[in-house]
Amino acid sequence: MTRLVIRGAGTHDVDWPGRWQAWERQSRAYLPQREGCLATLTTTLVRLAGQRPRVLDLGAGTGMLSAAILDAVPEARCAAVDLDPVMTEIGRRTLGDADGRLRWVDADLRDPAWVAAVDGEFDAVVSLTAFHMLGAPRQASLYGELWHLLPAGGVLLNADFASCDCPRLRDAIERVEADRTQAAIAAGVARSFAGWREDLEGEPGFAGLLAERARRFGATKTDSILSASEHVASLRQAGFAEVDTLWQDGSIRLFAALS
Numbered sequence: 001m002t003r004l005v006i007r008g009a010g011t012h013d014v015d016w017p018g019r020w021q022a023w024e025r026q027s028r029a030y031l032p033q034r035e036g037c038l039a040t041l042t043t044t045l046v047r048l049a050g051q052r053p054r055v056l057d058l059g060a061g062t063g064m065l066s067a068a069i070l071d072a073v074p075e076a077r078c079a080a081v082d083l084d085p086v087m088t089e090i091g092r093r094t095l096g097d098a099d100g101r102l103r104w105v106d107a108d109l110r111d112p113a114w115v116a117a118v119d120g121e122f123d124a125v126v127s128l129t130a131f132h133m134l135g136a137p138r139q140a141s142l143y144g145e146l147w148h149l150l151p152a153g154g155v156l157l158n159a160d161f162a163s164c165d166c167p168r169l170r171d172a173i174e175r176v177e178a179d180r181t182q183a184a185i186a187a188g189v190a191r192s193f194a195g196w197r198e199d200l201e202g203e204p205g206f207a208g209l210l211a212e213r214a215r216r217f218g219a220t221k222t223d224s225i226l227s228a229s230e231h232v233a234s235l236r237q238a239g240f241a242e243v244d245t246l247w248q249d250g251s252i253r254l255f256a257a258l259s
């Protein structure tokens with residue numbers, strides 16, 4: 001347990017690693033296929049960007065993807081970008097700076113000024129289930145910003161929801177995944193997202209962070225899931241020369257793009 005002083009919220013005990021693990025469990029319940037995706041992502045990262053990649057993790061949340069990369073690639077360095085103070089505080093308090101290999105960046109990916117906030121050079125950009133939260137037009141313009149950010153030969157590995165172009169197949173995939181998640185929640189393996197939020201709201205140590213999150217994000221939901229062909233078309237339009245789906249399981253696809 002560490003002690004955190006949050007403006008106006010007093011001092012409270014928070015089990016940060018416990019919260020980090022709870023998010024991990026929850027993510028696994030929603031995306032049990034995640035492990036295969038992470039394995040493909042990390043091995044491809046090394047193949048394309050070498051053993052010492054400078055990696056930018058967008059929408060990093062608690063830093064789960066960065067942590068997986070730092071574990072799998074001992075000489076990698078990551079910059080973890082997110083706007084949500086709840087997620088990043090859990091990550092910061094649990095992972096710290098990973099012996100100088102992990103940097104946390106507080107930035108809003110809806111605003112092109114995020115690039116200046118990140119301030120660094122990168123061989124690879126990675127992301128796990130984050131871009132869809134930005135809305136369709138913003139995802140396309142972000143791909144453009146990444147093409148400018150990466151050097152020639154740089155790599156983008158973006159794992160996110162991508163809907164199937166065929167409506168009946170899309171419905172079937174969505175139902176299979178929803179049933180699987182419900183079963184995991186019913187079995188007590190993980191909380192629903194609503195349950196996760198309620199747990200945090202029940203802890204005084206999170207009050208200040210939750211208020212700050214609400215202020216930053218507002219009430220407007222911008223989530224928008226692109227189809228796989230829309231992702232590929234946007235990446236090509238952004239300037240990426242080689243684009244393909246590297247891995248897929250159900251609604252999650254790992255898109256790779258080389259600049």
Ligand SMILES: C[S@@+](CC[C@H](N)C(=O)[O-])C[C@H]1O[C@@H](n2cnc3c(N)ncnc32)[C@H](O)[C@@H]1O
Nearest residue numbers: 059060061064082083084108109110128130133
């Ligand atoms: C579903 S979570 C995934 C987090 C992490 N990549 C993982 O797999 O555990 C999506 C993340 O995107 C972040 N995000 C959403 N909108 C954002 C924005 N405008 N700027 C920065 N991060 C954002 C959220 O705060 C959240 O941490």
